[in-house]
Amino acid sequence: MRIAEIAPPWFAVPPTGYGGIEWVVSLLADGLANNGHDVTLYAPGGSTTTAKLVSPFAKPTGGEHIGETYFDVVHAAAAYLDANEFDVVHDHSGMIGPAIGSQCGTPVVHTLHGPFTDRAKHFYRMLSGRLHYVAISEAQRAFCPELSYLATIHNGIDMSKAPYREKKKDYVLFLGRINKEKGPELAVDAAKRAGRRLVMAVKMSEEFEKEYWRDIIEPRLTGDEEIIGEISVEEKGELLANAAGVLFPIQWPEPFGLVMAEAMACGTPVISFENGAAPEVIADGRTGFLVKTFDEFCDRIGRLEEIDPRTCRDHVQKKFSAEVMVNGYERAFEELLSST
Numbered sequence: 001m002r003i004a005e006i007a008p009p010w011f012a013v014p015p016t017g018y019g020g021i022e023w024v025v026s027l028l029a030d031g032l033a034n035n036g037h038d039v040t041l042y043a044p045g046g047s048t049t050t051a052k053l054v055s056p057f058a059k060p061t062g063g064e065h066i067g068e069t070y071f072d073v074v075h076a077a078a079a080y081l082d083a084n085e086f087d088v089v090h091d092h093s094g095m096i097g098p099a100i101g102s103q104c105g106t107p108v109v110h111t112l113h114g115p116f117t118d119r120a121k122h123f124y125r126m127l128s129g130r131l132h133y134v135a136i137s138e139a140q141r142a143f144c145p146e147l148s149y150l151a152t153i154h155n156g157i158d159m160s161k162a163p164y165r166e167k168k169k170d171y172v173l174f175l176g177r178i179n180k181e182k183g184p185e186l187a188v189d190a191a192k193r194a195g196r197r198l199v200m201a202v203k204m205s206e207e208f209e210k211e212y213w214r215d216i217i218e219p220r221l222t223g224d225e226e227i228i229g230e231i232s233v234e235e236k237g238e239l240l241a242n243a244a245g246v247l248f249p250i251q252w253p254e255p256f257g258l259v260m261a262e263a264m265a266c267g268t269p270v271i272s273f274e275n276g277a278a279p280e281v282i283a284d285g286r287t288g289f290l291v292k293t294f295d296e297f298c299d300r301i302g303r304l305e306e307i308d309p310r311t312c313r314d315h316v317q318k319k320f321s322a323e324v325m326v327n328g329y330e331r332a333f334e335e336l337l338s339s340t
Contacts, residue, residue: 001088005025007092009044018177024092030049030050031323031326032051035326044061045059045060056079088106088333089104089106089107098123109134112135113136132148136153150336154281155258155325162240171198171243172304175263177204181250186249196244244268246259246268248270265316269307271301286311287312288307
């Protein structure tokens with residue numbers, strides 16, 4: 001198959017730091033190319049791939065420009081101008097890419113990486129039937145089940161970048177952005193109540209994230225926490241692998257949550273509220289714990305040692321490895337093309 005993979009324009013593929021979508025796109029482009037398909041990746045300059053790389057912008061536009069129309073339009077338009085060269089166009093961008101793709105003669109598959117806000121539902125319903133959607137979890141799909149779905153395919157991770165450790169250190173880890181949806185204040189409060197040392201590796205580049213840290217997180221800190229900024233892939237792997245557990249106190253229906261899969265791949269259990277896709281990712285009592293209340297969240301921190309690290313890694317290898325994801329998309333594309 002001749003496949004175009006369209007990444008967002010904001011970060012390199014794969015990313016050097018923050019960028020969950022970019023990791024997924026990287027694994028897909030390389031995996032499909034390695035499976036013998038003719039793959040072209042549309043991504044910013046500085047990206048690396050085994051596919052053919054086309055860069056509408058010479059360098060990533062950067063997180064400070066996320067959502068700016070000019071960069072979104074130019075990047076997406078450059079890809080869709082080449083659409084006739086492909087059997088299928090796979091779009092991972094925001095709303096502008098699908099809007100252009102809905103007028104395209106080539107079959108377009110759009111993976112829904114974000115949440116279903118009311119505006120997003122309205123937009124995707126407008127284009128339903130003109131695009132083929134992929135949901136990244138059944139939980140996400142349930143929020144707008146009437147769309148023209150091609151498949152539900154969970155995100156995958158590169159197992160080779162997930163160092164496995166059976167012997168853990170004494171800390172619990174919060175890894176993610178600083179905002180209300182991620183619940184970082186709950187991680188601080190839970191670790192304090194459980195008497196466990198907390199390490200926080202956080203993304204805090206946007207102003208609203210900095211304000212949330214100053215107003216909500218800082219007043220809770222005791223000074224015993226270890227606070228780290230954005231980290232490299234290698235640093236993230238070591239932090240995840242050595243942690244006794246990962247605290248994932250999400251306060252919204254997160255469509256997937258790569259951190260959960262990345263942690264378990266390292267043999268590290270995850271504690272999460274039963275929100276979004278968490279019940280699809282965590283095997284409760286086997287690879288971590290799913291909870292309903294804050295009291296339960298705190299209690300499970302004391303039970304992390306009950307979880308077998310090997311079970312965690314095997315679970316991810318079977319369900320959320322890059323190979324599983326790539327094979328899922330390959331089958332979906334083949335089924336689409338055989339029906340058109």
